[in-house]
Amino acid sequence: MKNHTKIVSILLFLSLIWTIYAHTKSFIEGTFPFRDYDGQTSYHVKGNEYTHVAQEFKNTHPYIQSDADLIREGFGSPEEKYKAWTEQSINENKLRLITTYSLIIIFFVSLISILIEVLMGRYGKTTEKSFESFEDKKLKV
DSSP, X not given: OHHHHHHHHHHHHHHHHHHHHHHHHHHHHHEEEEEOTTSOEEEEEOOXXXXXXXXXXXXXXXXOOSXXXXXXXXXXXXXXXXXXXXXXXXXXXHHXXXXXXXXXXXXXXXXXXXXXXXXXXXXXXXXXXXXXXXXXXXXXX
């Protein structure tokens, strides 16, 4: 049982690390920063496939280097991102970000649960005794 717990813990930890990497990569590739007029930066989900309008705008304006520039110069605001990328590609990036984030939470909670079980198995009896003695002292007072 002890070896199985170690193996499961190692697999969960490696899965957590891989999922954190995948989520970070998805976040970098699937979002663009947009700075508003107050200087506040917010991140918005973008797509991977440009629309015909956005592709033409990029071809006629070669100084556009980033997706944030494309949205600011070509479409005005992030609310117009559906004019720059296809809706399907935006939804795919949303799904990828939600999935990787959910997996991070699942693997993290699983690791914490195993840690609690291991600690309770190791120290459960000693904490039970100290809790009982605390209750006895409380009743005597």
